[in-house]
Amino acid sequence: xxxxxxxxxxxxxxxxxxxxxxxxxxxxxxxxxxxxxxxxxxxxxxxxxxxxxxxxxxxxxxxxxxxxxxxxxxxxxxxxxxxxxxxxxxxxxxxxxxxxxxxxxxxxxxxxxxxxxxxxxxxxxxxxxxxxxxxxxxxxxxxxxxxxxxxxxxxxxxxxxxxxxxxxxxxxxxxxxxxxxxxxxxxxxxxxxxxxxxxxxxxxxxxxxxxxxxxxxxxxxxxxxxxxxxxxxxxxxxxxxxxxxxxxxxxxxxxxxxxxxxxxxxxxxxxxxxxxxxxxxxxxxxxxxxxxxxxxxxxxxxxxxxxxxxxxxxxxxxxxxxxxxxxxxxxxxxxxxxxxxxxxxxxxxxxxxxxxxxxxxxxxxxxxxx
Amino acid sequence: xxxxxxxxxxxxxxxxxxxxxxxxxxxxxxxxxxxxxxxxxxxxxxxxxxxxxxxxxxxxxxxxxxxxxxxxxxxxxxxxxxxxxxxxxxxxxxxxxxxxxxxxxxxxxxxxxxxxxxxxxxxxxxxxxxxxxxxxxxxxxxxxxxxxxxxxxxxxxxxxxxxxxxxxxxxxxxxxxxxxxxxxxxxxxxxxxxxxxxxxxxxxxxxxxxxxxxxxxxxxxxxxxxxxxxxxxxxxxxxxxxxxxxxxxxxxxxxxxxxxxxxxxxxxxxxxxxxxxxxxxxxxxxxxxxxxxxxxxxxxxxxxxxxxxxxxxxxxxxxxxxxxxxxxxxxxxxxxxxxxxxxxxxxxxxxxxxxxxxxxxxxxxxxxxxxxxx
Numbered sequence: 015x016x017x018x019x020x021x022x023x024x025x026x027x028x029x030x031x032x033x034x035x036x037x038x039x040x041x042x043x044x045x046x047x048x049x050x051x052x053x054x055x056x057x058x059x060x061x062x063x064x065x066x067x068x069x070x071x072x073x074x075x076x077x078x079x080x081x082x083x084x085x086x087x088x089x090x091x092x093x094x095x096x097x098x099x100x101x102x103x104x105x106x107x108x109x110x111x112x113x114x115x116x117x118x119x120x121x122x123x124x125x126x127x128x129x130x131x132x133x134x135x136x137x138x139x140x141x142x143x144x145x146x147x148x149x150x151x152x153x154x155x156x157x158x159x160x161x162x163x164x165x166x167x168x169x170x171x172x173x174x175x176x177x178x179x180x181x182x183x184x185x186x187x188x189x190x191x192x193x194x195x196x197x198x199x200x201x202x203x204x205x206x207x208x209x210x211x212x213x214x215x216x217x218x219x220x221x222x223x224x225x226x227x228x229x230x231x232x233x234x235x236x237x238x239x240x241x242x243x244x245x246x247x248x249x250x251x252x253x254x255x256x257x258x259x260x261x262x263x264x265x266x267x268x269x270x271x272x273x274x275x276x277x278x279x280x281x282x283x284x285x286x287x288x289x290x291x292x293x294x295x296x297x298x299x300x301x302x303x304x305x306x307x308x309x310x311x312x313x314x315x316x317x318x319x320x321x322x323x324x325x326x327x328x329x330x331x332x333x334x335x336x337x338x339x340x341x342x343x344x345x346x347x348x349x350x351x352x353x354x355x356x357x358x359x360x361x362x363x364x365x366x367x368x369x370x371x372x373x374x375x376x377x378x379x380x381x382x383x384x
Numbered sequence: 385x386x387x388x389x390x391x392x393x394x395x396x397x398x399x400x401x402x403x404x405x406x407x408x409x410x411x412x413x414x415x416x417x418x419x420x421x422x423x424x425x426x427x428x429x430x431x432x433x434x435x436x437x438x439x440x441x442x443x444x445x446x447x448x449x450x451x452x453x454x455x456x457x458x459x460x461x462x463x464x465x466x467x468x469x470x471x472x473x474x475x476x477x478x479x480x481x482x483x484x485x486x487x488x489x490x491x492x493x494x495x496x497x498x499x500x501x502x503x504x505x506x507x508x509x510x511x512x513x514x515x516x517x518x519x520x521x522x523x524x525x526x527x528x529x530x531x532x533x534x535x536x537x538x539x540x541x542x543x544x545x546x547x548x549x550x551x552x553x554x555x556x557x558x559x560x561x562x563x564x565x566x567x568x569x570x571x572x573x574x575x576x577x578x579x580x581x582x583x584x585x586x587x588x589x590x591x592x593x594x595x596x597x598x599x600x601x602x603x604x605x606x607x608x609x610x611x612x613x614x615x616x617x618x619x620x621x622x623x624x625x626x627x628x629x630x631x632x633x634x635x636x637x638x639x640x641x642x643x644x645x646x647x648x649x650x651x652x653x654x655x656x657x658x659x660x661x662x663x664x665x666x667x668x669x670x671x672x673x674x675x676x677x678x679x680x681x682x683x684x685x686x687x688x689x690x691x692x693x694x695x696x697x698x699x700x701x702x703x704x705x706x707x708x709x710x711x712x713x714x715x716x717x718x719x720x721x722x723x724x725x726x727x728x729x730x731x732x733x734x735x736x737x738x739x740x741x742x743x744x745x746x747x748x749x750x751x752x753x754x755x756x757x758x
Contacts, residue, residue, distance in 0.1 A: 131501060132501045136406055145395060148391055148394055148395045149395070151391050152388065152391045152392070152395075155388070155391070185553065185554065185557075187718075189718060189719070189722045190718075190722070192722035192723070193722060193723070193724070193725050196725055196726060257557075258557065258560075259557045259558070259560045259561030259562075259564075260560065260561065260562065261560035261561070261562075262556055262557055262559075262560035262561070265498070265560070266498075272505065275504055275505040275506070275553075276504075276505050276506055276551075276553060278506060283504075284474070284504060
């Protein structure tokens with residue numbers, strides 16, 4: 015292929031790190047409060063929606079990997095240019111770059127909202143934005159390997175959060191899950207659709223795939239990452255559904271953080287404060303990976319250095335952050351964002367795969383004639 | 385390298401110049417450990433707050449501050465006006481409601497507490513017989529910190545399964561659930577003594593009745609399983625077969641400790657509704673007066689049967705009492721909701737059905753052992 019990505023051996027990463035990248039890109043701010051949104055659609059069967067959404071991520075990942083395998087060593091931006099030609103391809107690239115930027119902003123703003131509500135009600139948005147952006151810039155300028163390192167450490171260092179679920183389990187009532195399948199299938203599917211905001215992130219595959227050293231092993235680690243994420247979501251959902259009663263859950267904005275409210279240690283009584291601050295480590299890979307994939311795309315469009323890009327990007331994000339002040343604004347933004355993300359992450363990859371296969375057939379056919 | 389320095393420098397500047405979050409030094413704040421809500425004389429709410437001020441000296445001071453306002457958060461501002469140190473609610477461990485206040489509804493208070501991120505879900509709730517203010521303001525000679533005392537009293541009794549658990553989370557759970565009503569421990573002051581005198585029964589968010597400590601055993605029996613609690617029951621002398629005891633007295637007292645229970649609830653008829661309730665009880669017999677030798681197998685079996693019928697009769701009485709006042713603190717509605725598909729159960733619907741509800745009770749009692757001396 016003419017426009018495939020050229021990578022030096024010092025830039026490649028091992029396939030097993032894909033596990034941490036996929037997992038790290040998926041888990042972010044969505045897990046804070048996805049329960050009530052799914053519950054509104056699927057009631058006590060919300061956990062089935064979570065499983066189905068997890069299944070959907072596996073299927074889409076298969077399509078993504080198949081598409082990428084056709085091209086060997088190329089990313090989404092190159093594939094676009096190859097399939098649609100330079101102009102239309104670049105148009106699609108711009109859409110994808112904007113998607114990454116919006117995703118970056120969504121993670122950033124939602125996290126800041128949580129910090130402002132739980133820990134520091136009197137801290138300004140701009141201050142939190144600037145400090146987060148500076149940290150992201152610091153990681154981004156280190157290059158891909160540093161970003162992947164951040165993903166790795168973020169996953170490893172936050173393992174301890176998972177067993178904390180045992181504390182709220184003291185209060186659970188498994189009976190709340192009954193009767194199973196009380197909701198219609200359409201309601202459960204609606205719940206799956208609402209999971210979009212929470213499960214997306216694995217589309218990073220499209221951009222990071224060329225950088226993987228041993229590509230034949232990539233499949234295994236990607237699916238393992240997706241599986242573990244689904245498992246975590248499922249566990250959190252099951253505990254939430256049995257811990258809260260129905261109407262209580264629909265009123266709890268960040269159910270996961272409220273779950274942490276009952277965790278008590280002799281040395282720290284209110285662990286959720288600590289968890290909210292610690293969450294910075296969990297959203298950091300999110301932010302780094304989104305800004306990085308936006309940068310990979312921008313590089314295809316115009317000649318821009320990483321430094322210039324990161325300053326410009328941060329400046330824009332900083333500017334936009336002034337536009338969202340209240341909770342309703344952020345909620346509306348999240349709704350629109352997850353609507354769009356559903357089409358970009360869950361519908362478009364299938365379309366792209368079909369087009370890529372068609373293009374390949376067409377090409378080999380042409381070569382045969384010649 | 386230079387780039388990193390620039391970024392790090394700006395980060396430091398940013399933090400140094402702008403990160404002035406409000407500091408909350410322990411010596412400069414007053415920690416509210418307990419609040420009591422009553423009806424105000426002039427305004428809607430009267431709040432009595434127990435404020436603990438940690439000082440650099442050994443002893444920390446405890447102040448009791450009262451204020452009235454239209455809203456609970458409004459009284460907080462007024463309490464603050466009367467306190468030497470800024471009031472913080474992060475250490476709030478207990479909320480008490482006056483009986484009259486609870487009868488008018490505590491739903492709004494539950495909602496407000498849940499909304500506030502500084503208030504922990506593990507905070508305990510209780511209802512006070514009469515008003516909370518006299519209980520908190522009374523000069524107890526033995527108690528230094530009334531807030532801490534009441535919290536420990538409740539916590540200890542909940543942990544040893546003497547009374548239903550009433551953390552903010554659990555109360556909110558029941559308040560928002562369709563098929564179970566709120567039950568909260570009831571406190572009473574007798575001169576210098578504060579004791580748990582039973583439980584307060586709610587219907588939605590309004591207190592509608594109360595049960596004694598003895599009867600609240602059956603409520604807890606239905607809500608949770610016992611693992612380690614203890615219970616003293618009275619058997620009627622006439623229920624006892626003559627083979628066990630010749631000319632028995634009118635009343636025979638039996639004390640179990642520990643007691644382990646498991647229950648199995650089945651909805652047999654969804655229209656009435658009618659439940660089959662099977663409860664397995666395993667106990668150690670701690671005391672029986674007058675003494676009966678339970679070392680013999682035949683005696684033990686007879687006694688088990690009598691205890692079973694005694695427990696059944698008491699439980700049906702307590703259930704009937706609660707049906708009369710229309711408070712399903714047992715959670716039968718939850719069993720109904722979870723066994724009937726597409727029930728679309730609402731609170732009104734359930735409360736109407738609850739009055740007509742029938743329960744067939746069957747106890748299966750096992751005496752495990754009776755100590756080291758027969």
